[in-house]
Structure formats: C-alpha cells, structure tokens
Amino acid sequence: MKRQSIAEALRDGIVEEMQRDPRVFCIGEDIGVPGGWGGAFTVTLGLHEKFPDRTINTPIAELGFFGIAVGAAIMGSRPIADVQYGDFLFLASDQIINNAAKLRYMSGGQLSVPLVMRAPVGATGRGSQHAQNMERFFTCVPGLKVVAPSNAYDAKGLLKAAVRDDNPVMIFEHKLLYGSKGARAEPGAVDATSDIPEYDFTVPLDKAAVIREGGDVTLIAWLLMAHFSHAAAVDLARSSIAAEVVDVRSLSPLDWNTLLASARKTGRVVIVEEGPKSGGVGAEIAAGLSERLPGLAIARVASPDIPVPFSPTLEHAYRPDAARITDAVRRLLAH
Amino acid sequence: MSKDNNPEFLLNLLERMIEIREFEEGVRFLFLEGAMPGTIHQCQGQEATAVGVCSALGKEDYITSTFRGHGHALAKGLSMQEMLDELFGATTGCCKGKGGSMHIGNIDKGMVPGVAIVGGGIPLAAGMALSLKLNKNPGVIACFFGDGAVAEGAFHEAVNMASLWNLPVIFVCENNLYGASTRIDLVMKNTTISERAASYGFGGETVDGNNVLAVHEATKQALTRCRSGQGPYLLELLTYRRVGHSRRDPGHYQPKSERQDWFSRDPINYFASRLIADGLIDAQGVKELKDTVIARFEAAVKQAKRAPMPTLADLETDVFAAKEPA
Amino acid sequence: MEVMIKMPDLSTTDGSDILIVKWVAGVGDLVERGQVLLEVETDKAVQEVECIFKGTLTAQLAPAGAAVPVGAVIASIEVER
Numbered sequence: 001m002k003r004q005s006i007a008e009a010l011r012d013g014i015v016e017e018m019q020r021d022p023r024v025f026c027i028g029e030d031i032g033v034p035g036g037w038g039g040a041f042t043v044t045l046g047l048h049e050k051f052p053d054r055t056i057n058t059p060i061a062e063l064g065f066f067g068i069a070v071g072a073a074i075m076g077s078r079p080i081a082d083v084q085y086g087d088f089l090f091l092a093s094d095q096i097i098n099n100a101a102k103l104r105y106m107s108g109g110q111l112s113v114p115l116v117m118r119a120p121v122g123a124t125g126r127g128s129q130h131a132q133n134m135e136r137f138f139t140c141v142p143g144l145k146v147v148a149p150s151n152a153y154d155a156k157g158l159l160k161a162a163v164r165d166d167n168p169v170m171i172f173e174h175k176l177l178y179g180s181k182g183a184r185a186e187p188g189a190v191d192a193t194s195d196i197p198e199y200d201f202t203v204p205l206d207k208a209a210v211i212r213e214g215g216d217v218t219l220i221a222w223l224l225m226a227h228f229s230h231a232a233a234v235d236l237a238r239s240s241i242a243a244e245v246v247d248v249r250s251l252s253p254l255d256w257n258t259l260l261a262s263a264r265k266t267g268r269v270v271i272v273e274e275g276p277k278s279g280g281v282g283a284e285i286a287a288g289l290s291e292r293l294p295g296l297a298i299a300r301v302a303s304p305d306i307p308v309p310f311s312p313t314l315e316h317a318y319r320p321d322a323a324r325i326t327d328a329v330r331r332l333l334a335h
Numbered sequence: 336m337s338k339d340n341n342p343e344f345l346l347n348l349l350e351r352m353i354e355i356r357e358f359e360e361g362v363r364f365l366f367l368e369g370a371m372p373g374t375i376h377q378c379q380g381q382e383a384t385a386v387g388v389c390s391a392l393g394k395e396d397y398i399t400s401t402f403r404g405h406g407h408a409l410a411k412g413l414s415m416q417e418m419l420d421e422l423f424g425a426t427t428g429c430c431k432g433k434g435g436s437m438h439i440g441n442i443d444k445g446m447v448p449g450v451a452i453v454g455g456g457i458p459l460a461a462g463m464a465l466s467l468k469l470n471k472n473p474g475v476i477a478c479f480f481g482d483g484a485v486a487e488g489a490f491h492e493a494v495n496m497a498s499l500w501n502l503p504v505i506f507v508c509e510n511n512l513y514g515a516s517t518r519i520d521l522v523m524k525n526t527t528i529s530e531r532a533a534s535y536g537f538g539g540e541t542v543d544g545n546n547v548l549a550v551h552e553a554t555k556q557a558l559t560r561c562r563s564g565q566g567p568y569l570l571e572l573l574t575y576r577r578v579g580h581s582r583r584d585p586g587h588y589q590p591k592s593e594r595q596d597w598f599s600r601d602p603i604n605y606f607a608s609r610l611i612a613d614g615l616i617d618a619q620g621v622k623e624l625k626d627t628v629i630a631r632f633e634a635a636v637k638q639a640k641r642a643p644m645p646t647l648a649d650l651e652t653d654v655f656a657a658k659e660p661a
Numbered sequence: 662m663e664v665m666i667k668m669p670d671l672s673t674t675d676g677s678d679i680l681i682v683k684w685v686a687g688v689g690d691l692v693e694r695g696q697v698l699l700e701v702e703t704d705k706a707v708q709e710v711e712c713i714f715k716g717t718l719t720a721q722l723a724p725a726g727a728a729v730p731v732g733a734v735i736a737s738i739e740v741e742r
C-alpha cells in the first residue's frame with residue numbers, strides 16, 4: 001500500500017496496462033519528449049523511456065491524432081489519447097462524436113473502438129479557453145462512456161477499466177486534483193491522494209460511490225465538487241444536518257440505482273457542478289431524478305452562465321465552493 | 336509474361352467495372368421508381384478508379400471510403416446482395432440495415448464502413464496504418480476521398496502525421512473536378528492535388544483515373560513503396576462522375592461540353608474497345624457480360640425486396656461492445 | 662401489362678410540387694429504359710425524367726404546365742414482358 005496523487009496513480013496505471021497488453025499505446029502532444037514534461041500535468045512522465053515505440057508524440061493536431069487513435073482502435077490497437085487541456089477536445093469533436101461514438105452502431109456491430117481519451121478540466125487561472133468543464137459536451141453522445149475520478153484510487157481503477165473496455169471511454173481529470181509537484185504544482189490544488197494497493201484492481205465504469213452517509217439531504221457531485229461537497233457535509237454536521245455525499249464518478253451511463261437510493265432515503269437533493277448551470281450534466285441528473293421520483297426536492301449549485309473569467313476574485317465567484325453548497329442545502333431545508 | 340497481359344485478369348477488370356456501372360444504374364432506377372428509402376451518392380463514370388486500385392490490393396490490405404462508396408465496395412469484393420439488402424434497410428445488409436448507403440462496408444472483406452463526413456476517414460486510414468505498422472503487419476491502407484476533402488483540416492493533419500511516421504497508407508484522391516456542386520478551381524489555386532504531397536515531405540503523382548490499367552499500375556508501385564517502409568503516397572486520379580452529387584441533384588453545374596468531353600473518355604468504353612482491338616473479346620461478348628451482370632443484379636433485387644427488416648428489438652443493439660473477459 | 666408511372670422524387674426541398682415543362686415521348690411511342698419521357702422543373706432547375714420500363718407509352722396523365730406532387734400518377738406504359 002502506498003499513498004499516491006492522481007497523477008502518480010494514473011502514471012502507474014498506464015504503465016501497468018502497457019506492460020500487461022502490448023496493444024496499448026499512448027498518443028498525445030508533449031507526452032514523449034525526452035527531458036520533457038510528461039504531458040501538461042506530468043502524468044506521462046518517464047513513459048517514453050519505458051515504452052519508446054508506444055509513446056507517440058504528435059504535432060499540434062488534435063483532430064488528426066484523435067482520428068488516428070480511432071483508426072488504430074478499429075484495427076485492434078488500444079490507444080490512450082489525451083489533450084493537454086479539455087477545451088481542445090472541441091478540435092477533435094468530429095472524430096470523437098461522428099466516428100468513435102458511431103462506428104460500431106452504423107457498421108451494424110462490425111467494428112469496435114477500444115479507445116481511451118483523457119482530458120484535464122477545471123478553472124485554474126488560465127482564462128476561458130483553458131478552463132472549461134467539458135463533461136457535458138460528451139455525456140450527451142450515445143456510444144461514448146464518460147467517467148470522472150475524484151481521487152487517486154478511482155483514477156487508477158477507472159483508467160485500467162477503461163483500457164480493458166472495448167468501447168470509447170472519456171476520462172475527465174481535474175487540474176486541481178492531480179497533485180502534481182514542483183514546477184507543475186497548481187495553486188489552489190486540493191488533496192485527492194489515496195492509499196493505492198499493490199495488487200491489480202479496477203473500478204467499474206458505470207457506478208457512482210457514496211463517499212459520506214447521511215439522512216437529511218443528498219449532495220450529488222463529481223471531480224473537485226465532490227471534495228467541496230464533502231467539506232460542506234462536514235460543516236453542515238456541526239449544525240446537526242446529516243448530508244450524504246454521492247460521487248457520481250460515472251457520468252455516462254449514470255448510476256441511477258445509487259443516485260435514486262440516496263434520493264429516496266433523504267428526499268432532498270442538491271446537485272453541485274463546476275460549469276454553467278444551463279445544459280450541464282446536473283440538468284440531466286435533475287430531470288432523471290424528477291421523472292423517477294416525482295415530488296423530490298431538487299436544487300442545483302453551479303457556475304453562472306458565463307465564460308470562465310480570469311481575475312482571481314471573478315474566478316472564485318465562478319467556481320462553486322463549500323459555502324455556496326451549504327447555503328443551498330439550508331435553503332432547500334427551509335422549504 | 337506480366338500479370339497485366341493475362342487475358343483472364345484483363346477481362347475480370349472489365350467485368351468488375353461493368354458490375355459497378357450496372358449496379359449503380361439499377362439502383363438509380365429503383366430510386367426513380369420510389370422503391371428505395373434514403374438517399375444515394377453514385378459513382379457512374381468513376382469505375383476505373385475503384386477497380387484499378389482494389390485489383391492491386393492483397394488480402395492483408397484494407398480500404399476506407401466515403402459516402403460515394405458503392406463502387407469501392409463492389410471492387411473490394413462486397414456482394415451485390417449484402418449491399419442491396421443494406422440499401423433497402425434489411426437486417427441481412429452488410430451493416431444490418433443500421434448504416435445505409437453512406438456507410439456501406441464489410442471489415443471482413445477489407446472495407447471499413449464508409450465515413451460520410453468529408454475528410455473524416457482520412458485520419459482513420461492513417462490510424463489503421465499506424466496499427467499495422469506497430470504490429471509489423473505488411474498490410475497497406477488505401478484511403479479513398481474526393482477533391483473536396485483536400486480542403487478539410489483533417490486531410491492536412493492526417494497526411495502530415497502519416498508522412499512524419501512513414502505510415503503505410505496510399506491516399507487515393509478521386510479528383511472528379513467537383514466538390515458537391517463547386518468546381519475545383521473555385522476552391523484552390525493549386526493546379527494539381529498530388530503536388531501538395533511534397534509540402535509534407537512525401538511523394539505523389541497524378542494519373543488518368545479513367546484508364547484502369549494505369550490506375551492499377553500506379554497502385555502496385557505505391558504498394559511496393561508503402562510495404563518497404565518508405566511512407567505514404569498521394570495518388571491523384573483524374574476522373575468524372577456522370578451523375579449528380581446525390582440522387583436529387585441534376586448536376587446542372589457541369590457544363591455540357593465538359594460532360595461530353597469526359598463521356599467520350601468513358602472508362603468502360605475505353606477499356607472494352609482496347610480489349611476488343613486486342614482480340615480478347617468481341618462486342619457480343621461485352622454485351623453478354625453486361626447481360627449477365629444485369630441478371631445477377633435483378634435477382635439480388637428480388638431477394639433484397641423479400642429480406643427481413645429490423646424490428647424494435649434491434650433498435651438499441653450494437654451501440655456498445657460487450658465487456659471482454661479480462 | 663399496364664404499369665402506372667409516378668412522378669419521381671426529384672425535388673431538392675421536400676413537399677414542393679414538380680412542374681411538368683414538356684412531354685418528350687408521345688402517346689404510342691416505343692420507350693426504353695433510360696429514355697427521356699418528359700422534362701420537369703424543380704427549384705428553378707429543369708430536369709429530365711427517364712423511363713424505367715421498356716414498352717409502349719399508352720397515356721400521358723398530366724399535361725405540360727401542371728404542377729404535381731411527388732408520387733402522383735403521370736403516365737401509363739404497356740410493359741413488354
């Protein structure tokens with residue numbers, strides 16, 4: 001057992017999968033430059049020395065190399081493609097949405113696309129084009145699986161499960177949760193480390209996780225917001241409000257069993273999302289819960305409907321925090 | 336005696352081209368009759384490009400195609416039956432009725448179901464070639480696309496990486512002078528497409544796409560280059576489509592004089608005349624070939640019209656692959 | 662065997678009627694598959710409607726100048742079997 005950050009756990013997970021299966025390869029920008037960064041957040045550091053032929057460093061061409069990854073996948077390779085910032089996924093959208101997600105169905109099951117795609121998300125002082133939470137643009141695409149780990153254990157387990165799955169899986173990682181060190185450390189980073197076992201393990205791609213139990217209200221969140229929701233729950237406990245926190249983890253498909261069990265138990269749900277309130281993943285969760293449990297009290301805490309601002313006070317206002325979560329809980333309880 | 340002079344081989348090339356022409360014409364009339372659902376993008380006039388390229392490929396080679404893929408499919412070895420069944424939307428179609436005309440393909444016969452987004456199949460082909468190379472597989476990918484696709488960013492990014500990594504892919508550009516209704520000189524200043532390969536550090540050439548033997552020979556040479564690790568090749572084939580862009584397009588943007596000029600260089604008439612002149616077949620023999628193909632087509636249509644249609648039980652299958660045992 | 666010929670779906674915008682510009686084949690003419698029967702106008706473009714069957718044109722059932730919907734019967738052909 002060792003304590004690891006998300007970046008370290010992902011790195012180990014990728015190395016182990018590449019050792020386990022020679023079909024696995026990594027493709028992305030700046031991932032395999034000797035003396036380089038190991039990708040923008042150090043996850044692939046050292047990979048090139050271990051697997052020189054299977055760490056493919058690309059030109060700045062997201063549409064092209066994501067398409068190349070899809071093509072390799074339909075021939076039986078198992079690529080892990082990544083973008084440096086989730087915002088760049090838009091460049092690759094046609095290959096992800098029109099090809100990766102659809103090739104199996106429109107071929108009548110002839111093709112499968114065992115492709116893993118990784119993308120860092122979240123606002124971190126870099127301005128609106130390096131800051132978006134991108135999950136919502138892909139959870140709505142039939143044919144894609146979407147996961148978002150909030151801690152190192154889940155990150156490693158989901159990564160391994162994704163590599164072993166025969167379908168296109170998108171893994172959204174939060175920049176403030178990587179735990180990158182030294183020159184790549186992020187101001188405002190949150191501790192997402194976990195104890196990582198020595199043995200091989202996976203985490204199922206379609207399950208949410210209850211990370212704190214309680215009977216008065218359910219907080220539903222993922223990535224950084226799962227941590228803030230947990231902090232809010234600790235704070236609420238001081239006022240004798242017992243909040244249950246569910247880490248959604250699998251954004252598509254949603255684990256309705258776990259979400260519903262909690263919603264039934266507490267009767268009140270606050271969905272917390274970093275990103276504009278309109279049209280988010282939270283909208284889908286709210287609608288789905290409401291259909292299945294008419295009369296359920298639901299509130300959403302999310303960012304305003306604006307591009308991500310730069311100035312620290314504005315960015316701080318953009319990003320939901322524990323205080324805003326506890327406020328929403330109190331307002332819901334007051335009804 | 337080279338394979339090129341083998342009468343059986345040459346007559347087979349003719350039959351393959353006639354098969355494409357009669358299939359496409361037959362499908363066109365099924366649409367006019369109102370018997371077929373959906374839409375079609377046809378390739379009459381472009382038979383020599385499909386047959387010339389595919390006849391040079393081996394069992395370990397694959398092709399990618401576009402929404403205009405019926406000719407490629409027949410040339411690569413798909414049956415009229417599996418294609419007609421697909422066009423009618425039947426479960427016995429090559430894509431179980433879930434793809435339709437623009438996504439015809441059969442991976443077991445070496446054809447990826449068509450990608451209908453212009454340029455969308457080009458990175459795919461490069462990626463397939465990457466996989467072959469990583470596995471030290473001697474196969475090559477032939478990637479079909481039109482002159483219109485060359486303007487897409489996907490073309491630029493994919494050929495650059497294919498060149499950079501010496502991927503075994505032949506980029507086959509069927510230049511029929513029109514991207515939908517827009518003539519090529521309205522979308523680029525370059526006078527040829529093959530010259531662009533040099534700007535990415537690899538080679539290309541422009542070939543008469545209506546001369547099936549010239550296409551076949553150029554493909555053979557490109558295959559040799561690819562298999563020896565020299566990297567990709569850009570094969571520009573000059574050709575012309577006799578029909579509109581899609582079924583509702585009368586093609587009025589093609590000037591009459593241009594049409595007549597190209598029709599006088601029809602790939603099937605040209606090759607048949609050559610074979611007749613060389614004594615391999617006579618006019619009656621050509622007619623018999625055509626009649627046999629038409630009879631096969633009509634029998635396949637009869638069967639396709641009786642083929643089973645998908646039910647609601649099929650609606651949500653084939654979205655995801657089942658979990659592979661670890 | 663008499664077969665009714667319907668206006669094919671040639672319009673580029675769904676739902677619009679198709680104008681018959683002029684008949685090219687006449688009643689009583691022998692017609693072949695691929696032969697032009699009539700000219701129509703859709704979306705300001707004149708197109709030719711080809712014959713599907715081989716036989717004799719026995720009747721023109723919509724006149725030049727008429728605008729008819731897709732699928733409307735426009736002619737009959739005595740098909741050669």
